[in-house]
Amino acid sequence: MTGSIDRQVEAQLRADGVRFTERRRAVLRALVRAEGPRSAAELHTDLDRGIPLSSLYRSLAVLEAAGVVVPHHGTRGLTRYEPAEWLSGHHHHVVCAACGAVEDVELPPELEGELQAVVTRAVGGSGFSVRGHSLEIDGRCRRCA
Amino acid sequence: MTGSIDRQVEAQLRADGVRFTERRRAVLRALVRAEGPRSAAELHTDLDRGIPLSSLYRSLAVLEAAGVVVPHHGTRGLTRYEPAEWLSGHHHHVVCAACGAVEDVELPPELEGELQAVVTRAVGGSGFSVRGHSLEIDGRCRRCA
């Protein structure tokens, strides 16, 4: 985490009237380091400091409310978190149906533009206000093919 | 639910050594009728017959194992189900970030085609073999806007 991002996150939290404590820094660092979304239980292991789960949940809730991390509901009854897009960049997921591996894909600008257009036209004049989109591509990775 | 689909589902279940009981028919019918994925609790309301939740969960588990319905993990701590695509057709989801409601959207053919093209080009020559895709559009529904 560079200093500038660090300061940006702090400002973001301050706007919510909360502090960027060492505990919260550690949680965010662990998420940035991670290969993919992590659950509270996984972070509990990653951080391994006897940090109680309730504290992890509270840290995650605070970071989520400030828009620093976003929840990911991919798995049965489990919420995993990852850094928000302004920290990690906009991307999509390629999921292997066989081994379950999830990989990030960043689309080239012109494809991302086309995708945006599809989304906009898809909701049409339905009154729904689009905030974001997420494309999941399912199939088999090279190894499992 | 047409008779032919009905028979197809029955065969699918029979292959798993289970029966297509009236209860399970009712659950599937409710899902087919619904505009989008439904949770066990929502089905409990939809069906309103004092059908115990545990039975609903068991019916859903059986239908899922047979590939007749598919789980959808869009919302915090909640699993919703919908008919598998071979029953309901290919579609995408619009999710309201405020109230959690999920609605189906079927893209007009030319948009679906564009989306396919984006997907194909996105994986490029990575060796990943595409099997399907799913687009989730996030934002706020008219009511929550």
Next chain:
DNA sequence: TTCCTTGCAAACGATTTGCATTGGA
């Protein structure tokens, strides 16, 4: 001092499971 933060334990809500009963082929 005044809030924000944390730990601990209890509370919760969604989902699952054990067990005895019912029902269909």
Next chain:
DNA sequence: TCCAATGCAAATCGTTTGCAAGGAA
């Protein structure tokens, strides 16, 4: 008859919350 299906209640599991103690500004 035999095994699957069901209902009920208790058990699980991930997550949230009340409350009292600890810390930073």
